[in-house]
Amino acid sequence: xxxxxxxxxxxxxxxxAYWAFKEVCGQPAALLWHDSHDLENSDVIVVPGxxxxxxxxxxxxxARFSPIMESVRKFAAAGGLVIGIxxxxxxxxxxxxxxxxxxxxxxxxxxCKPVHxxxxxxxxxxxxxxxxxxxxxxxxxxxDGNYFxxxxxxxxxxxxxxxxxxxxxxxxxxxPEANPNGSLENIAGxxxxxxxxxxxxxxxxxxxxxLLGMKDGLKILQALxxxxxxxx
Amino acid sequence: MKAYxxxxxxxxxxxxxxKTVQGALSKMxxxxxxxxxQGKYFELSLDGSLDRAAASAEVERMAREVLTNPVxxxxxxxxxx
Numbered sequence: 001x002x003x004x005x006x007x008x009x010x011x012x013x014x015x016x017a018y019w020a021f022k023e024v025c026g027q028p029a030a031l032l033w034h035d036s037h038d039l040e041n042s043d044v045i046v047v048p049g050x051x052x053x054x055x056x057x058x059x060x061x062x063a064r065f066s067p068i069m070e071s072v073r074k075f076a077a078a079g080g081l082v083i084g085i086x087x088x089x090x091x092x093x094x095x096x097x098x099x100x101x102x103x104x105x106x107x108x109x110x111x112c113k114p115v116h117x118x119x120x121x122x123x124x125x126x127x128x129x130x131x132x133x134x135x136x137x138x139x140x141x142x143x144d145g146n147y148f149x150x151x152x153x154x155x156x157x158x159x160x161x162x163x164x165x166x167x168x169x170x171x172x173x174x175x176p177e178a179n180p181n182g183s184l185e186n187i188a189g190x191x192x193x194x195x196x197x198x199x200x201x202x203x204x205x206x207x208x209x210x211l212l213g214m215k216d217g218l219k220i221l222q223a224l225x226x227x228x229x230x231x232x
Numbered sequence: 233m234k235a236y237x238x239x240x241x242x243x244x245x246x247x248x249x250x251k252t253v254q255g256a257l258s259k260m261x262x263x264x265x266x267x268x269x270q271g272k273y274f275e276l277s278l279d280g281s282l283d284r285a286a287a288s289a290e291v292e293r294m295a296r297e298v299l300t301n302p303v304x305x306x307x308x309x310x311x312x313x
Contacts, residue, residue, distance in 0.1 A: 058301055094301065101303045106248050148245060148304060182248070 001225050003029040004042025006072075006088075008063050013049035013085065013205065020205040021046070024218065025225045034066040044081040044224055045072050047088030049141070049203060059102060059144045060090035069095055081125055082197045083224065086142055089189075089199030098192055098199045099157065100149030102142075106182025110143040114214060115180055117188050117202060118168035121161045124191055125227035126198045126220055135172045136165075136216035138202040140180060140188075145201040147183035147190070157190060165189035165200055233278040235291040237299055237309040240271035245304045274299060278311075287311060 003021040007014045014031065022029035030040045034052075039045060053062035063069065069091075076082050076097050084092040092098045105111060119127055119134045130136075149157070157163050166186040169178045179186045181201075189200030204217030241247045247269050254268035276294075278287050288311055295307045 057299070061298070061301070093303075101301055103245070103304065104248055106246070108248055108252055146248075150244070150303070182246070 001027050001043045001227065002041060003027055003044045003046055004032045004039050005029060005046040005048055006032045006034060006068055007048075008034045008050070008052035008066060008091075010052045010054055011048050011050035011087070013087075013203065016203075017046050017048045017085065017205045020208045020218075020221055021225070024208050025221050027225050032068060034063070034068050037067050037071045039068075039071050039075055044083065044227075045075060047072070047082065047084040047091050049086030049088060052087055052091060055087075055144075058094065059087060060092075060094040063087075063091045064095035073097065076192075076197050079194065079196050081224065081227065083126060084197075084199040085203055085205065086140075086145075086201055089201055090144065092197060092199045097197050098190055099153045099162075100147055100190065102144045102201070103146040103148050103182075104144050105142070105146050105180075110141075111145070111180050112139070112141040113180070114139045114207075115188070115202060116168050116170050116172075116178065117165040118172045118174060120163050120166055121191075123161070124164060124195045124198065126191070126224055127164060129223040129226060130219055133172055135168060135170060136207075136219065137170075137214055138204055138207045138217045139214065140202045141206075142181070142201055145181040145183065147187040147201075149184065154184060157187075158185075160193060162191050162193065163187055163189070164191050164198060165202070233280060233284070233287060233311060233313055235274075235276040235278060235287065235309055235311050237274040237276065237291065237295050237307055238271060239274070239295075239300050239305050239307045240269055241304055242306050272299075284311060
């Protein structure tokens with residue numbers, strides 16, 4: 001599986017993601033420039049974290065007009081795998097590749113800390129090797145991670161099992177106390193109806209090696225690396 | 233010609249910044265405020281190449297497609313000579 005990691009002006013987790021897929025997972029990887037349309041035959045597109053275009057206007061609002069996002073839109077429409085992490089999640093929401101939007105954290109504070117996530121759906125290329133109900137410890141680092149959508153969208157997400165991760169206690173209970181940012185129903189990650197596009201606020205690439213002190217994120221990266229739903 | 237675009241969070245969306253401002257105002261002793269909603273304001277200087285009707289349509293399109301996210305925000309605008 002070849003991983004294409006997009007670099008926008010202001011991306012700052014691009015090299016971390018590239019490192020994690022290439023060096024830690026041992027997969028071919030490429031860095032893709034925002035100003036190009038070329039996805040370089042990637043099997044998975046990674047929209048990394050950071051502050052694309054300085055978060056001007058709204059988080060992700062400018063990045064979605066990048067030339068490369070036109071290619072990503074076509075790639076996703078054809079069933080290609082796309083994962084958006086943190087700012088990448090925000091961009092995919094603005095690009096309408098995922099439902100909803102990430103609002104300012106309820107506390108108005110930037111939050112950088114490890115959180116626990118309960119895996120809600122394992123029937124996706126991103127979580128197929130995980131267990132439903134499994135708890136992962138992965139760090140977040142964001143000021144705008146408060147997931148919001150309207151009631152109709154929320155019931156659709158629940159009905160279609162598009163909520164992939166929820167903030168939970170270490171024992172896997174989804175409680176208000178475990179919700180760091182005010183997200184609706186503790187939502188930390190959602191996928192599209194086709195299950196080929198995932199957005200998540202926590203950073204799996206920051207929990208992928210012993211050196212980083214946490215390795216649970218590697219399970220998601222490896223699930224993707226071992227996914228068989230590649231287009232190619 | 234200028235266009236003034238006002239963007240606000242929809243009533244159904246929690247506005248944590250507005251809430252914080254409201255809390256601060258009341259803590260500082262200001263009276264009579266029941267709620268605060270914080271929004272954005274854009275002042276667009278138009279180059280005169282479009283007549284008023286066309287400019288209005290264009291501003292509306294910009295507001296809907298770029299300046300706001302319709303999931304959470306609503307807008308209104310005025311155009312002045």
